[in-house]
Amino acid sequence: MGQAPPRTRDLARRLIAHELSENKSSETKNPAPFLVDQKLRALLVTLMGSVGFQALLSRALALTNAEGPWLRAVTLKADGSFERLDELGEDQIFEGGVVLLTHLLGLLVAFIGEDLTLRLVGEIWPELSPDLDKGSRT
Amino acid sequence: MRSQAERPAKVAIRKLPTGVRGLDDILGGGVPELSFNIIAGSPGSGKTTMAHQVVFANATVQKPALFFTVLGEPAIKMLRYQQLYSFFDETKLGKEIRFSNLSDVVLNHSLDTVFDEITKQVTAVNPGIVVVDSFRTVVRKVVTSTSEVEMQSFIQRLALFLASWEATTFLVGEYSPEEIRDNPLFTIADGLFWLSQNVERNSVVRKLQILKVRGQESVPGLHTIRITGAGLQAFSRTLGFVRKTPPRTRAKRKRLSMGIPDWDTMMGGGVYEGDSLLIAGPSGTGKTALATQFIAAGLRRGEPGIMAIFEERPKGYTDRADSFGLNLKEPLAQGKLEILYLRPLDLSVDETMQEILDAVDRIGAKRLVIDSLVSLEMALAPGFREDFRESLYRLIVALTGAGVTIVSTVEVEDTFTGYSFSHYTISFLTDDIIRLRYVEIDSQLRKMIAVIKMRGGNHSKDIREYVITDKGVVVIRPHTTEYVRLTTGIPERTGPRPAQVEESPPEPRATR
Incomplete structure (x- = not known):
C-alpha cells in the first residue's frame, strides 16, 4: 500500500480537528492524533483483539516511516501504545500523527471497505457521522 | 380428570x-x-x-x-x-x-x-x-x-x-x-x-x-x-414443501389435450390433469416434438407451462417450435412460459428440482416438460447421480400432488429382442407411458407409437404408425392390422401392402 488517498487523509484531519476542539480546555497530554488512535484502538480491539490491533498499527507505523521521518524514533509496545513519543517535537508529533492515522484508516478501508470504515468511525464519533459520509464521498 | x-x-x-x-x-x-x-x-x-x-x-x-x-x-x-x-x-x-x-x-x-x-x-x-x-x-x-x-x-x-x-x-x-x-x-x-x-x-x-x-x-x-x-x-430432501393442495380424486380430474387429436384418442381422451407421463423412445423419434406440442396445447388454453431442458439452448427450442407453427416466443415474452436451460457442472439434483419448483410457483405452471431425464442426470455432479431416482420421485410427487401435469422424455435404445421402457427403472414413477420405436417396414425405418400404460384409465391398445412432417408436426396414421410383431421392430406383413402416404424423402424411394 502506498500513500493513502487524499480523502482518507482528509478524514484523518477532520477527526483530529474534532479532537482538538473537544480537548481545548482539557489537560490531556496526548496530542490530538494519538487521542484519535486511542479511541480507534478501543473499538478495534473488540473486533480483532489487542494482538490484531497491534499488528495493524505496526503496519501503519511502517508506512508512515516510509513516507517521512517524523515518527522513526518511536516504537510500538505490545499493548498498542507508543514509546519515546516524548522525545519528539510538537510539530513532528502532530505531522507524524496525521500521517499515521491516515495510514491506519487507509488500512481499514483496504480491509473492510470504505462503507464499514465510516460506520465504525461513526460509532466512535456519532456527532460526526452525517458529515463523515458526506465528506468521504465528495 | x-x-x-x-x-x-x-x-x-x-x-x-x-x-x-x-x-x-x-x-x-x-x-x-x-x-x-x-x-x-x-x-x-x-x-x-x-x-x-x-x-x-x-x-x-x-x-x-x-x-x-x-x-x-x-x-x-x-x-x-x-x-x-x-x-x-x-x-x-x-x-x-x-x-x-x-x-x-x-x-x-x-x-x-x-x-x-x-x-x-x-x-x-x-x-x-x-x-x-x-x-x-x-x-x-x-x-x-x-x-x-x-x-x-x-x-x-x-x-x-x-x-x-x-x-x-x-x-x-x-x-x-x-x-x-x-x-x-x-x-x-x-x-x-x-x-x-x-x-x-x-x-x-x-x-x-x-x-x-x-x-x-x-x-x-x-x-x-x-x-x-x-x-x-x-x-430440503422433501424439496422444501409438501404441497398444500389436497390430493385429487381421479373421478374429479379432467383430461388435458396433448395437442394431437389422435394421440388424445389413443389415451382415452387426453392425459389426466396431475399425471406424470413418460415418453420413451430412441433418438430421432420425435419425443421433443411431442412434448412441445403438449406445452403449446396448454398455452393455447391459457395454462402456463415450464420446459426444463438440458441439451438444446432455449433459442433452438423456440425456433424449431416456430417452424412447427407453434408460437412459443410470445408466451415466453408474456411470462406464461419459462424455458429453464439447466446445464451447469456440479448441479445437485435438489437444486435442479428447486429451480423447477421455483419456476412452477413463479408463473403458476400447470404443465411441465422435462426434456430429457438422461440429460438431466448427465448435468448432475457425479455424487448426486446416485440420488437421481429418489429426487425425481420427490419432485414428481410434489408437483403432481399440486395438480401440475408432467411430461418427461427419456431416450431408450431400440433392440430387436426386447421392448424396454426406460433404462432407469423409473416407469413406476409415472402414471402413463408412451413408447415410440422404430420398425423396419419395406426397407424403411418407420415410427410407431403405443400407449403402454394409463393409470386409472382405459386406453387404446393399438400400435399406430406416425410421421413427423417436414414442418415437425406429428401425424398419427389410422390403425391397420396388416402387420404382426411390430414390437420386435421387424414385423411381418399378414395382408396386402397398405397404401402409404410417403414422408417426403430427400431421395426417391427405392423400387424393386
Missing part, C-alpha cells in the same frame, strides 16, 4: 427464522427461541456464514445480536468477507449487531474469567442472539488446562445463563463426527446443525444434517447446501 379445554395451555415456543433459504422448512419452522445450538462441521463448510445469516435475520435494536469471536477468524476479517453476501446489511452493525473479540481473555485468563466476560457483555447488551465463533477454541484450551468436569460445568453454566437472559445461542466449531458421542457439549445442546463438505470425483458436495432439534420435528437426513452470493441455501 380435566377436559382438554380446562387444561393449562402448553408453552408456546416461538421459532426464529434462520435467514437461510430452505433451512426453516428443514427445521420444522425455524430455530426454537432461547435454544442453545451448535453449528458444527469441517472447515469451509459454511458454519460462520450460516451464523451470520441467523444474526442478520434476527437482530434488532431492542434485541441485538452479540457475536463473540475467539481464536480463529477475527471479526474484522469476517466483516471483510461477509459484507460481500447480499444478506449483509451494514446499517445493522453497531446498534443491532455487535462484535466482540474474546481472544485475549481466552488466551490469558481462566475459564471463570471467560465466563465472567461473556456474562458482563450479555448483561450490558441484552442480546436476543449470541454467537461464539469458534467455541471449539475455547473448549480446546479448557481441555488442555482443566478437568473435564470443569468444562462440563462451564458449558452448563453458559447454557443456563444465556437461556435465562433470553438469548438464542449458536456455538460454532470445527468438530468431527467421532466427537459426538463423548463430547458433553452435544448432550447439552438443544439443536445440532452438522455441515460437511466432501469431494466426490471432481465435484464438491456440501451437505447439512439436523442431528437434533428439541421440541419440534425436523426433516431427517442429509440435505444439499450451496454457498452463493446470497449466502447459504439449503435444499
Whole structure:
C-alpha cells in the first residue's frame, strides 16, 4: 500500500480537528492524533483483539516511516501504545500523527471497505457521522 | 380428570427464522427461541456464514445480536468477507449487531474469567442472539488446562445463563463426527446443525444434517447446501414443501389435450390433469416434438407451462417450435412460459428440482416438460447421480400432488429382442407411458407409437404408425392390422401392402 488517498487523509484531519476542539480546555497530554488512535484502538480491539490491533498499527507505523521521518524514533509496545513519543517535537508529533492515522484508516478501508470504515468511525464519533459520509464521498 | 379445554395451555415456543433459504422448512419452522445450538462441521463448510445469516435475520435494536469471536477468524476479517453476501446489511452493525473479540481473555485468563466476560457483555447488551465463533477454541484450551468436569460445568453454566437472559445461542466449531458421542457439549445442546463438505470425483458436495432439534420435528437426513452470493441455501430432501393442495380424486380430474387429436384418442381422451407421463423412445423419434406440442396445447388454453431442458439452448427450442407453427416466443415474452436451460457442472439434483419448483410457483405452471431425464442426470455432479431416482420421485410427487401435469422424455435404445421402457427403472414413477420405436417396414425405418400404460384409465391398445412432417408436426396414421410383431421392430406383413402416404424423402424411394 502506498500513500493513502487524499480523502482518507482528509478524514484523518477532520477527526483530529474534532479532537482538538473537544480537548481545548482539557489537560490531556496526548496530542490530538494519538487521542484519535486511542479511541480507534478501543473499538478495534473488540473486533480483532489487542494482538490484531497491534499488528495493524505496526503496519501503519511502517508506512508512515516510509513516507517521512517524523515518527522513526518511536516504537510500538505490545499493548498498542507508543514509546519515546516524548522525545519528539510538537510539530513532528502532530505531522507524524496525521500521517499515521491516515495510514491506519487507509488500512481499514483496504480491509473492510470504505462503507464499514465510516460506520465504525461513526460509532466512535456519532456527532460526526452525517458529515463523515458526506465528506468521504465528495 | 380435566377436559382438554380446562387444561393449562402448553408453552408456546416461538421459532426464529434462520435467514437461510430452505433451512426453516428443514427445521420444522425455524430455530426454537432461547435454544442453545451448535453449528458444527469441517472447515469451509459454511458454519460462520450460516451464523451470520441467523444474526442478520434476527437482530434488532431492542434485541441485538452479540457475536463473540475467539481464536480463529477475527471479526474484522469476517466483516471483510461477509459484507460481500447480499444478506449483509451494514446499517445493522453497531446498534443491532455487535462484535466482540474474546481472544485475549481466552488466551490469558481462566475459564471463570471467560465466563465472567461473556456474562458482563450479555448483561450490558441484552442480546436476543449470541454467537461464539469458534467455541471449539475455547473448549480446546479448557481441555488442555482443566478437568473435564470443569468444562462440563462451564458449558452448563453458559447454557443456563444465556437461556435465562433470553438469548438464542449458536456455538460454532470445527468438530468431527467421532466427537459426538463423548463430547458433553452435544448432550447439552438443544439443536445440532452438522455441515460437511466432501469431494466426490471432481465435484464438491456440501451437505447439512439436523442431528437434533428439541421440541419440534425436523426433516431427517442429509440435505444439499450451496454457498452463493446470497449466502447459504439449503435444499430440503422433501424439496422444501409438501404441497398444500389436497390430493385429487381421479373421478374429479379432467383430461388435458396433448395437442394431437389422435394421440388424445389413443389415451382415452387426453392425459389426466396431475399425471406424470413418460415418453420413451430412441433418438430421432420425435419425443421433443411431442412434448412441445403438449406445452403449446396448454398455452393455447391459457395454462402456463415450464420446459426444463438440458441439451438444446432455449433459442433452438423456440425456433424449431416456430417452424412447427407453434408460437412459443410470445408466451415466453408474456411470462406464461419459462424455458429453464439447466446445464451447469456440479448441479445437485435438489437444486435442479428447486429451480423447477421455483419456476412452477413463479408463473403458476400447470404443465411441465422435462426434456430429457438422461440429460438431466448427465448435468448432475457425479455424487448426486446416485440420488437421481429418489429426487425425481420427490419432485414428481410434489408437483403432481399440486395438480401440475408432467411430461418427461427419456431416450431408450431400440433392440430387436426386447421392448424396454426406460433404462432407469423409473416407469413406476409415472402414471402413463408412451413408447415410440422404430420398425423396419419395406426397407424403411418407420415410427410407431403405443400407449403402454394409463393409470386409472382405459386406453387404446393399438400400435399406430406416425410421421413427423417436414414442418415437425406429428401425424398419427389410422390403425391397420396388416402387420404382426411390430414390437420386435421387424414385423411381418399378414395382408396386402397398405397404401402409404410417403414422408417426403430427400431421395426417391427405392423400387424393386
